[in-house]
Amino acid sequence: MNKFSLSGTVIHGNHLGRTLGYPTANLDLDPETPLTYSFGVYVVKALVRGREYGGMANFGIRPTISDNHVTVEVHIFDFDSDIYGERIYVEVVRRLRDEEKFDSLEALVTKMDQDRNEARKILSGIINPDPDA
Secondary structure: OOOOEEEEEEEOOOOHHHHOOOOOEEEEEOOOOOOOOOOEEEEEEEEEOOEEEEEEEEEEOOOOOOOOOOEEEEEEOOOOOOOOOOEEEEEEEEEEEOOOOOOOHHHHHHHHHHHHHHHHHHHHOOOOOOOOO
16 A cells, blocks of 8 residues: 555544544645545554654544545544644554444444554554555
8 A cells, every 4th residue: 555644624523533432633634635545444643743643544434423424533542632723644554444334333433442453553563564565
């Protein structure tokens, strides 16, 4: 997978991620951002206020809960600050999986827990970030 990056301003979403234990920075992408990514869940590095954080992101329509509106949501690991209205930069490290529609929010959270564990291993170097290597 070719790596890519994007940036945008953090906007308010529906705050469901926070209630599920996965608060996200919802991005209003810069107009010049090329939308060349495939919908799915990705391991990312996020640059916030000059500091880099690991995380995971969903690019797509959130089929379990959405009205088919395309969103970019970034869950930043070990981060809990109000950044609404701020610009963040996101570098994609690796694609984890396609978006999926789950039968329940509980099933979604279980999968997100697995995604987070795998993303942390990739970011720490336990798992090679290049799935073809």
